[in-house]
Each structure stands twice: as C-alpha cells, then as structure tokens.
Amino acid sequence: MRDLSRFKQRLEETRENLKKRLKAIEGEGYQHVGSEEVDIANYMNEMDSLFREKEESEKTLKRVERALKRFEKGTYGLCVDCGKEISEERLEIVPFAERCIECEKKLNKVGRK
Ligand SMILES: [Zn+2]
Structure with missing residues (x-):
C-alpha cells in the first residue's frame, strides 16, 4: 500500500481555495451589477473572463471532490x-488525476465525447 495521505491534504486545501475563489467571483459579479457608471464593453469582457474562470474552477472543484470520494472508497491513485x-510523479502534478498516463493519452487520441 502506498501512502498517499499527503495528496488528500492537498486536495482538501485545493477544495477550500476553489470554494473561496468561487465565492469571490460571485461577489465581484454582484458588485459590478450594483454600480451605475460602467463601460458596457469593459463590463462584458470582465464578466466573460470571470465566467470562464468560474467554469474552470467549478470543473476543477468537481474533479477534486471526486478524487476525495475515491479516497473514502480506497480507490484513490488507481486509474x-x-x-x-x-504514478506518484503524476499525482504530484495533478493530484486529482483519474487516469494513468497511458489511458489519458488514449483518451486524448480518440477525443472526448
Ligand atoms: Zn490506465
């Protein structure tokens, strides 16, 4: 059995950071809506990038939560x-990786549906 508990800690930290970031993004959105003097184009751009960041953060958060669930089931670190x-080197870079390098490569070749 490998000791992967350090990844669990990192995942929990990442989850907290993402949640905070998502809250902050929502807060920023509301703030803008409240102000009267706004350059519409600028505002749209900002909202657009905020929205994309929100989407990215939500996606990552889901993957992090799935990884933490796998910890509970004891399947964390398995493809x-x-x-x-x-490999632990891979988990160091992507602690929420769900597939081994080989399967990830195959998946990218076939293309996600
Ligand atoms: Zn695999």
Missing part, C-alpha cells in the same frame, strides 16, 4: 479505466 496505479 479509473485500467485499474493500475497512477
């Missing part, structure tokens, strides 16, 4: 496709 162990 969801082939069941092999995901």
